[in-house]
Amino acid sequence: MGLRELKRERTRRLISDKAFELFIDHGFGRTTVEQIAAAAEVGPSTLYRYFPTKETLVLEFVEDSLFGALDWFREQPPIDLPDGLQSVIERVLDQLEGNPDRVRTVYELARQTPSVSAHLTEAIWRWRNELTVELSRRLAADSPDQPLAGESVEFTAALAAGITMNIIEITVQMWVDNPAGTDVKELAREAMCLLRGGGIPLPAVGR
Amino acid sequence: MGLRELKRERTRRLISDKAFELFIDHGFGRTTVEQIAAAAEVGPSTLYRYFPTKETLVLEFVEDSLFGALDWFREQPPIDLPDGLQSVIERVLDQLEGNPDRVRTVYELARQTPSVSAHLTEAIWRWRNELTVELSRRLAADSPDQPLAGESVEFTAALAAGITMNIIEITVQMWVDNPAGTDVKELAREAMCLLRGGGIPLPAVGR
């Protein structure tokens, strides 16, 4: 790795950390981008080159966790779909559990600030849509002509992706509300059991 | 109704209509609030009094459809929960089907403009959370001590609300993509059938 890349990572980290400090101390709305830039000892122009919007400063970590797991899933070989979704969920939860403080802070900021909340939900929504595409691909490639309870592949994929997203959101929410008494992955596993039970017509083998 | 209220409704409508015209013609980002105010022949101050943000101009209709149905549901007597959720879904879809053009325009604008998309998902997310609260209330009041497959009431409520939201989103999405060939309510009814089938442990009688 060249010196250039190294410095870039360092600067990015520095800006992000200083931003979180200021957000925690003074709130999102009461912190200006110029203050963050000054704290990180860079010009505002530079800051904007790394983080196109103020909200990105907060949400980059969550977004990386989500889309990292999705990228991983895309490279997995065809696999039993419920198992696949469960492993995606666990991968996301692993990432988030690695930085509990950041997760809590993000949730706190989202609760207080509408624009953060809006960008957070938008990222989750975008993630769900991309997961839908991937599931459609796997379902279509797999089932030559399965009835799927009379519904189309797109419909099933969208529903499965939506429920996957719901499980992640709900388990994380409960974990944030009660950090000590919650085993996130166990909770997600139980939730998945409900879905395997039969109601949602996930074919036993997806692709 | 006094003259004051009448004028207020008229002005609100006028601003909203002009805004949609401009958004359709020139796009969301290329239209300034001042242009909208000028087109509606009011001052920018007045516009901001009616619509606190530029995005509200676009999303008020969707938000009214969602939360109107929720308000209605809150006033319903205890009822079989799957039936209740299905009627909520149908109520939302009825509202949206009443203005197909607006719905399509909103989706179009959301697709093109990140900030509109963000505010749209945030509104949907907020709606789901309020539905979760209402479902929790009904479930708690009903079941003296049902096992609920080992999960808490909150968890079941959140999952049910999430799935309800998913069904609405998916059916509307498919309707927007293919306006002619989709019977939204029939689609939603079929989706609900899947859930009644057993996988999601909605108790047969909620409250």
Added chain:
DNA sequence: GAAATCTTGGTTGTGACTACCATATGACTG
């Protein structure tokens, strides 16, 4: 018709974000 109340439009200010340019700094070549 007068007083109280609400609505309006304008003014000023802040802060996020864009476009642009000159300078500095690490990277590669002879």
Added chain:
DNA sequence: CAGTCATATGGTAGTCACAACCAAGATTTC
């Protein structure tokens, strides 16, 4: 090592969404 090339940086100027405030006009109420 010197030179040049590509990229990163910081600063400037400008746009636009939005908040706070205030004076004038319209509506309602007595």
